[in-house]
Amino acid sequence: MSGSLWLKNGTMRDTLPVVPRQRVTETPHGTPYADDPVGELADRLSALAAHAVHPDEIAAILESDGMTDDHIRLTYGRADSFALAEDIYARVERHHPRPEAAPAGPWHLGLAGCLLRGLVFALPGLAYVLGAPLLGGASITPLLAGAVAGWVxxxxxxxxxxxxxxxxxxxxxxxxxxxxxxxxxxxxxxVAFAAAGPAESPTVVFAAGQALYLGAATVLLVLGRERALLCALSPLLGAVPAFWYDLPDPVRAGLPALSLAAATAIAATTLRPGPLRRPRPGPPLAASLPYGLFGLGSGLLVLYAGAGDALVTGAGPVVALTLSMGPAEWLLHRFRSVSLARLRTLTTARAFRRAAAGNLVHCLGAYLAVLLALTAVGTLLWPGAEALGGARLLGLVLVGVVLWLGLLLQAFGAVRSAAAVCVAAAATQTLDPGSGPAVSGAAAAVLAVLTCALLVRPTAHRL
Known part of the structure; x- marks a missing residue:
């Protein structure tokens, strides 16, 4: 068959015969082409192409594989990588994976676990109920000194x-x-032995058991064995009848000793350091010092808020503060998780500052409500508990504010500021015992300013 071409003047001239285009079945190197090279490539890239939301994503994959436009024109018969990507995009069915749930992260904690920790913090107080009659009229200074040293x-x-x-x-x-x-x-x-008088051997023995328990409890709490510690403390529940009845001295001494032996044994069996290896660079020792100082300041403030010179009758506020540490920990986690959620949804720094401030007030108010409720219940149930007057109740609330804000700053890495404020407040109250509410109020105000200055900034909440 011949082709013809009409000229502008109406004449016609013959052209070369039109030959149908033949399919090239071999590459220039002699290797055969696939019957459908684009289909074969689409099958090979199906796992990646199925997740693409635009052909340009596939084009980027092709170019990252080193496919040039010349190679694409020669092998696949398409003009360039974008044209080939559009063809592959049309051939492969979309299959987008379901979005994964956001990880819970370290700031999502169950309320039950926090309440359990608050319970194991407070149960050791029953040992003092059992041991107080055995100590007679001895001073509790060795106990307090040993406890503070252990906290630090x-x-x-x-x-x-x-x-x-x-x-x-x-x-x-x-x-x-x-x-x-x-x-x-x-x-x-x-420290307890150094603070004891010449006739206070029972108090020193009790303080030594207290120090041993603090070490065992630290091991179990750090390693997440709260339930095991609760089981070890269960013998102390035998102190409940001691609120109303006089128990024999062997029972008063035996129950704390049994609980101490159980906690120590569980802690010893829990520690498995593993084989010795070449030491690696670890956290500097100085980095842990502010945490010890925070324990010193906060511990002294708790003691000043409650017990004073009375081991049992004035311990109600101390028990309330100790029990409140469980809900306090949960509210700390809630503040962080809510702030992170606001950080993902709000679009301006001003809106986030307002949300963070509202979240802070809400969580702190919830903690103080729990603290007051525990104080009221403790005053009703604790044997011989002294009713809290207006000044002591105010002092207790202010100490609660100091503790919660200090723990919040510590959780955000500002432990030095929290430790400095708490230690200064405790030192001032040690020198002037009558300055309790004023000192606690000043410390609470300083920590509130520091907390607002730090935590209303969006950058403080990024993980």
Whole structure:
């Protein structure tokens, strides 16, 4: 068949014969083409192409594989990577994966777990109910001195162990606890002995048991064994009849001893440091010091808010503050999780500042409500508890504000500021015992300013 071409003047001339285009079945190198090279490529890229939301994503994949436009024209018969990507996009069915749920993260914590921690914080107080008659009229100064020394040491030890866990080295954390917990027990015992008078041997023995328990409890709490610690403390529930009845001295001494032995044994069996390895660079020791100082300041403020010189009758506020640490921990987690949710949804810094401030007021108010409720219940149920007057109740509330805001700043890495304020307030109240509410109020105001200055900034909440 011949082709013809009409000229402008109406004449016609013959052209070359039209030959149908033949399919090229071999590449220039002699290797055969696929019957449908685009289809074969689409099958090969189906896993990636099915998730693409635009052909340009497929074009980027092709170019990252080194496909040039010349190669695409020669092999696949398309002009360039974009044309080939559009063809593949049309051939492959869309299959977008379901979005994964947002990870819970460290700031999502169940209320039951926090309440359990608050319970194990407060149950050891029953040991004082059992042991108070055995101590007679001895001063409680050795007990308080040993307790404060234990709080300082074990707060710093907990931070160091948690730091090792954060570095992904649980064996190093276990070794730190294995060495640090007995050292803390020895320190608390020595401080109690140094503070004791010549005829206060029973108090020193009780303080040594207290120091040993603090070390064992630190091990179990850091390693997440709250339920095991609760089981170890269950013998202390035998102190409940002691609120109304006089128990025999062997029972009063035996129940705390049994609980102490159980906690120590469980902690010893829980620690498995593993084989010795070449030491790796760890967290600096100085980084744990502010946490110990925060434990010193907050512990003294709690003691001043409650017990004073009375071991049992004035301990109601201390028990309330101790029990409130469980809900306080949950509210700290809730503040962080709600703030992160607002950070994802709000679009302006001003809106986030308002939301963060409202969230802070809400969580702090909830904690104070829980604290007041626990105080009221404790005053009704605690044997011989003294009713809190207006000044003491105000002081208790202010100490609660200091504790919660201090813990919140500590959770956001501002532990030095929280420790400095708490230590200064405790030192002032030690020098002037009558300045309790004023000192606590000033500390609460300073911590409130620091908290607002730090936590209304969106950058403070980024993980």
């Amino acid at each position: 040491w074990n707060q710093a030890l907990s931070h160091r162990a948690y730091s090792w866990l954060g570095l992904g080295d649980p064996a190093a954390a276990a070794r730190a606890l294995l060495l640090g917990a007995p050292a803390g027990a020895l320190l608390g015992s020595v």
